[in-house]
Amino acid sequence: MTGRPRGQSWLAAAMLSPTMIVLALVVFYPLVAAMRESFYTSGQTLDADGFVVEGERFAGLANYAGVAGERFLNAALNTTLFTVVTVGVEVVLGVAMALVMQRAFRGRAILRAGILIPWAVPTAVSGLMWKWIFQADGVANALLGTEILWTADGPWAKLAVVVADVWKTAPFVGLLVLAGLQIIPSEVYEAAKVDGASARQRFRRITLPLVKPALLVAVLFRLMDALRVFDLPYVLVGPRKHSVETLSGLIWDEATRVHYGPASAYGTALFAYIAVIAFVFVKLLGADLLSDVRARRKEARDVG
Amino acid sequence: MRTRQITALLALGASLVACGSSDPEPAAQGGGDGRGPITFVGGKFEAESVQKIVDAWNAAHPDEKATVVLLPEAADEQRRKLIQSAQTKSDTGDVILIDAVWTSEFAANRWIDELKLDTSAFLPPTVETGRYRDKLYAMPMFTGTGLLYYRTDLVKEPPKTWAEMRRICDEVLPKQKGMACYGGQFDKYEGLTVNFSEAVASAGGDLVDASGQPQVTGEAAKKAAQFLADGFKSGMMPKEAITYKEEEGRVAFQDGKLLFYRNWAYGYEAAQKTDGSSKVAGKTDVAPIPGLDGPGAGTLGGNNLAVSAFSKNKRTAADFVAFMTSTAQMRAFALTSSMPVATAAVYDDPELIKKYPYLPALKEGILAAEPRPKAVRYGDVTAAIQESAYAVVTGAKPVDQAMTELQAALGPLLQP
Known part of the structure; x- marks a missing residue:
């Protein structure tokens, strides 16, 4: 960026300005409005005639009191647990799916399409589908020979949500990893084979390191998605069930009960939480994630 | 370095967008007492039978025609939509169908207007669900009990x-x-x-x-x-x-x-x-x-009709509410739909009892029923x-x- 003619950077700024304006409108404004809202309270008092007193009142940090409350912490714990478990399982399954999808064999196209179908199903629809599977006299209990109430509040509900989420998003990880696999040149494998590397060694020494950038992008996406999960627990188990209430679910519940102050406060807290996770992730593993960018920047410096 | 972190943050911003609520628009204050075309915001249930009553109104009132807008079936969604338009003081819905348990919230927030209508034709407990602090804010239409x-x-x-x-x-x-x-x-x-x-x-x-x-x-x-x-x-x-x-x-x-x-x-x-x-x-x-x-x-369950505080044609809206809930229209409605209505006469009508044999049991149930907390x-x-x-x-x-x-x-x- 340094050492370029001035005119060019002005041109670049002008070309980017529409993007920045759109970003300011759809990202920064709601963000700032929500943060402002989190310091205000409204509609919580009645006057003598029984009418709600209109207008907003500055509440300071009162709305943030709930962040230390039992319900918020429970939701934060659920969200974190859900994220760790689902993303972990999805990475393993996704890599396996990608390896299978990459193989050249008859019917590969059908298999690929088949694996991707769950990803194409809208989450709410898959939630309804799994609800049907997990209901008291549903398929899951019939197959397992159990009488578990999967959709009632309790530990089984957690498992039901994890299963449904893994089913739906493992293919997404698989797809991104597949894209990473396909750019690994086959010569590398051939050379390794000639040198006598076993299949396991080829996977550990070639496939994994070379597919790592794509895998990290997939994990980052999934992390951010899983941390704000809402629709699946909502549809599958229902709102306000402690065992599966996520932070987004809690925010939704507060907002529908017209508690915009606490909802915004929790939203801000969730935002900070996701930002920290993403920051740490990029910091720790960013070398590979942004290696391409860095290489290009170095190139530019060398030329300049 | 810094730009890259900002980009990462930007991508996250979406998580907050959902809960950002802006201040209500300052425009369109209070509505008006006029006459003219109105919009009726109802639920999806029994939409066809409701449409028949609206058609009857439109035939009789060519200058004050009502248009029907249907909200999603889930009660939570309906409530959210209605509150959203109320908070922006929108005049898009003149007459709204609200759940019996929302009456207090909508009345206290001044989202709906007090009604001066005759309620003698309804089963008494259903009228109670339309009241807030002893004033009528919503006219009983559908009812029901366990x-x-x-x-x-x-x-x-x-x-x-x-x-x-x-x-x-x-x-x-x-x-x-x-x-x-x-x-x-x-x-x-x-x-x-x-x-x-x-x-x-x-x-x-x-x-x-x-x-x-x-x-x-x-x-x-x-x-x-x-x-x-x-x-x-x-x-x-x-x-x-x-x-x-x-x-x-x-x-x-x-x-x-x-x-x-x-x-x-x-x-x-x-x-x-x-x-x-x-x-x-x-x-x-x-x-x-x-x-x-x-x-x-x-x-007591049920849905009542209310006039939005932001309506511009409140006189038409109130007439429309009275028309919709009139005994004649409710009887006609009951002939085409099994959704229980609040009109008392329907429960003693031999023709309707023949069609819905549970009506006497239901009437007994409604008269003994209690509203949920107001x-x-x-x-x-x-x-x-x-x-x-x-x-x-x-x-x-x-x-x-x-x-x-x-x-x-x-x-x-x-x-x-």
Whole structure:
């Protein structure tokens, strides 16, 4: 960026300005409005005639009191647990799916399409589908020979949500990893084979390191998605069930009960939480994630 | 370096967008007292039969035609949409159909106007659901209360008390395979509030007394909670009933898995269907729900018509409300739809009783029914009730503890 003619950077700024304006409108404004809202309270008092007193009142940090409350912490714990478990399982399954999808064999196209179908199903629809599977006299209990109430509040509900989420998003990880696999040149494998590397060694020494950038992008996406999960627990188990209430679910519940102050406060807290996770992730593993960018920047410096 | 972090942050921004709520628009204050075309915002249920009434209005009032806008079926979604337009002071809906339990919240927020209309033609408890602080804000239209569905092939006389019900079950069930005694809606949602307050009213108590104080640590509420807790513990109520909403339970009853089932009147037609979907067709009837010492008291459900405070044509809107809920139109509606209406005359009409044999039982149920607690912050109240009632039905907490917690939670929510 340094050492370029001035005119060019002005041109670049002008070309980017529409993007920045759109970003300011759809990202920064709601963000700032929500943060402002989190310091205000409204509609919580009645006057003598029984009418709600209109207008907003500055509440300071009162709305943030709930962040230390039992319900918020429970939701934060659920969200974190859900994220760790689902993303972990999805990475393993996704890599396996990608390896299978990459193989050249008859019917590969059908298999690929088949694996991707769950990803194409809208989450709410898959939630309804799994609800049907997990209901008291549903398929899951019939197959397992159990009488578990999967959709009632309790530990089984957690498992039901994890299963449904893994089913739906493992293919997404698989797809991104597949894209990473396909750019690994086959010569590398051939050379390794000639040198006598076993299949396991080829996977550990070639496939994994070379597919790592794509895998990290997939994990980052999934992390951010899983941390704000809402629709699946909502549809599958229902709102306000402690065992599966996520932070987004809690925010939704507060907002529908017209508690915009606490909802915004929790939203801000969730935002900070996701930002920290993403920051740490990029910091720790960013070398590979942004290696391409860095290489290009170095190139530019060398030329300049 | 920094740009890259900012980009990462930007991508995250979306998580917050959902909860950002901006200030209401300052424009369009107060609405107006005019006449002219209006919009009626209704729910999707019984849309065709409702449209017939609107068509009749439009034929009679060519200069003040009403357009129908349908909201999503789920009550929560409808409420959200209506509150959104109210907070932006939008005049897009002149007449709105609101759930009976929203009356206080909408009235207290000045989202709907007081109505000066004659309510003498309705069943009295339904009128009560449209009132806030003794003033009428919403005109009764649809109503309903819990009915006890039972199997006429196994039960001679429907039970009047819980003890009778238990006795009948003890007699009948040993000879039946895979059948449980009683079911209702015990999943954690509005239906649980309905079923719980119904149990309390049936034990002779009230969740909230006349002065607006919660009374859930009283004798009646505890006995009602104990009835539910014992029911689940003893297996009188099947344990999967804690996942039942109306439909799950209805299907279980129609599959012959329940001897008694508490549901709204809508289940009657479905249960009597002879196309194979119901195994209990012709073997089902309804009765008022049982109680602790005598017949129980159901909870009033229903939807009422209100005039939006932001309407520009309030005089037309009020006339429209009166027209929609007139006895003639409600009778015509009842002929094409089984949705129960609030008009008293409908329940004594021989032609309609022939069509819907449950009408006398339903009338008796509605006259004995109690409204759910009236509260401006009804959303918080019902959430608190569901929290404790769910702990009772799942056995997570002893009755005494759950009720003490509920009493403490309701106190501040019901403060004026």
